Amino acid sequence: MEPSSKLHRAHVLVVPYPGQGHINPMLQFSKRLVSKGLKATLVLTVHIAKSMHADPSSSINLETISDGHDLGGRASAKSMQAYLTCFQTVGSRGLAELIHKLDCSGRPVDAIIYDGFLPWVLDVAKQCEKLGVVFFTQTCAVNNIYYHVQRGLLPLPLSGDSVKVPGLPPLEPSETPSFVCKLGTYPAFYDMVINQFMNVDEADFVLCDTFYELEKEVVDWMSTNLWPLKTIGPTLPSLYLDKRLPDDAAYGINLFTPTTTSTVFTWLRHHPPHSVVYVSFGSFAELDPSQFSELAHGLALAGHPFLWIVRSSEQHKLPRDLMDSIPSKEALILPWCDQLEILTNDSIGCFVTHCGLNSVIEAICLGVPMVAMPQWTDQGTNAKFVEDVWRVGVRARADEAGLVRRKEVERRVREVLGGGERGVEMADSARRWMAAAKASISEGGSSDRNIDDFVAKLATRSSVE
Structure with missing residues (x-):
């Protein structure tokens, strides 16, 4: 028009x-x-x-x-x-x-x-x-x-x-x-x-x-x-x-100060396509220290390099002994970043997300399969659709204590990135939904x-x- x-x-x-x-x-x-x-x-x-x-x-x-x-x-x-x-x-x-x-x-x-x-x-x-x-x-x-x-x-x-x-x-x-x-x-x-x-x-x-x-x-x-x-x-x-829209390259308003792009991309360049796990729980969700520990150990056990966004106010919850033992080329912890720029990077193969809608839609639009770890509000419903309706991810299930244990994190990340039948299906679904999203607008x-x-x-x- x-x-x-x-x-x-x-x-x-x-x-x-x-x-x-x-x-x-x-x-x-x-x-x-x-x-x-x-x-x-x-x-x-x-x-x-x-x-x-x-x-x-x-x-x-x-x-x-x-x-x-x-x-x-x-x-x-x-x-x-x-x-x-x-x-x-x-x-x-x-x-x-x-x-x-x-x-x-x-x-x-x-x-x-x-x-x-x-x-x-x-x-x-x-x-x-x-x-x-x-x-x-x-x-x-x-x-x-x-x-x-x-x-x-x-x-x-x-x-x-x-x-x-x-x-x-x-x-x-x-x-x-x-x-x-x-x-x-x-x-x-x-x-x-x-x-x-x-x-x-x-x-x-x-x-x-x-x-x-x-x-x-x-x-x-x-x-x-x-x-x-x-x-x-x-x-x-x-x-x-x-x-x-030729000048529309970013959202335009940030309530957090993103890390300079050069820092992130210098690290990402050292990893092959679709090998890196990107982890972010958004601007509001807060994890218990025990969940931080389980997630960190699970990511380490999965055997893939990971880029993890942990807000400055949350970084004291990280298990320092473990994080210090992981080589810097295998793990990068940042307080904030431009998520769109990260998700479009060819090295990203999996997004561990709280399933806030903006994050889910960004992953769908950019063709990145997800490991869903919903925390509260609408996120559990979004995770249901990610896994069972849209078929672009899997849910990491919490135990009776409400924690997603390290073995579950490891299993789900490997399910997405391991090259098996389910991982291939998720990648194919992600590509189809990416095309549908772009066509709609x-x-x-x-x-x-x-x-x-x-x-x-x-x-x-x-x-x-």
């Missing part, structure tokens, strides 16, 4: 939940909208804006609102519940003031695209007489489960050995999100994920950060029975997908068509209203 002067007048505010895994996909979607003629303004909290590393050449405007914790962000709040309550109170007021400011400054807002974790933003949009667009940052499978819980259609606590939700394969209770199968854990997070659907029926558009081919059955069911949702992913930088693909349709409808409705 070619931009037109009419489309250029449509202006969207984009409001993500203040976390790296939420900012990235919503920022990337904003870039797609700008490439199709819309104006986009990303709204971040004051604290995030102060602490981030941003691309100064970005085509996306930035504005800030307060979450009531400008100096320390969520970490400075007394509790997660206290933070969310404060963010809603202070953020609602600040967002309404921002909309008024933009409306009066020659940049009027037509629609607000908001993270499903922040349903109060829709209330502000309606109060300000703007279109409200919900953007779900988890899979349709996970959202469908939460929807059924919120509407009382999936009673809790779960009972029986199988959980049946329309559009999904039968699930073991442990394969549902942790807030569902372990009812009562992290009540503030439970409320946040379930309350996404408290007012969703009032949204003007429903967008999901996935692509149709990846979740065809559940997307069809939800579109037919709930809302006409649009899949608009994958939301990686264009360089790694269709290459149609390329010109005429399922997500590209959905974005074009959204842009056209938004332009039409904003011009009328």
Whole structure:
């Protein structure tokens, strides 16, 4: 779709939940909208804006609102519940003031695209007489489960050995999100994920950060029975997908300082193709010291060189005696890195991941098989699909104590990289899904068509209203 002067007048505010895994996909979607003629303004909290590393050449405007914790962000709040309550109170007021400011400054807002974790933003949009667009940052499978819980259609606590939700394969209770199968854990997070659907029926558009081919059955069911949702992913930088956005080579905002690329690639160059195990558990998950020890020993036993991302705040948990005994050419520990650049490197053959959705989608888009070690929230459901539905990885199973033991880590890594029948199948599946992901966002693909349709409808409705 070619931009037109009419489309250029449509202006969207984009409001993500203040976390790296939420900012990235919503920022990337904003870039797609700008490439199709819309104006986009990303709204971040004051604290995030102060602490981030941003691309100064970005085509996306930035504005800030307060979450009531400008100096320390969520970490400075007394509790997660206290933070969310404060963010809603202070953020609602600040967002309404921002909309008024933009409306009066020659940049009027037509629609607000908001993270499903922040349903109060829709209330502000309606109060300000703007279109409200919900953007779900988890899979349709996970959202469908939460929807059924919120509407009382999936009673809790779960009972029986199988959980049946329309559009999904039968699930073991442990394969549902942790807030569902372990009812009562992290009540503030439970409320946040379930309350996404408290007012969703009032949204003007429903967008999901996935692509149709990846979740065809559940997307069809939800579109037919709930809302006409649009899949608009994958939301990686264009360089790694269709290459149609020439300046889109990175996410553009980092809350952590990545290690210089030269350090990583100098180390990777010494290893043959598809031989290195890449290990990362994202920006939020925290492992127990005992799990660190089991994972480290398992990686050493697997016999493959490994690159392990361990945040600075977590490095004291590493088993130092073991790590010091491994030659530096066989193990590299870094506090953070550009994950996309790592996953595209030819030496990477396996990704040991917590199965946060962004990491799973990056691995799928870049054709890297996975060893899944889910920790909490939606990760167990994502891991189920990685192994049994998409067939691009295996799950490393925890024992009765909740630990993934070293022998299990060793076995699963070797299963992916050992050259056996299952490993070959995973590699083939990974290549097929990589092609499907790129096709979906390329010109005429399922997500590209959905974005074009959204842009056209938004332009039409904003011009009328």
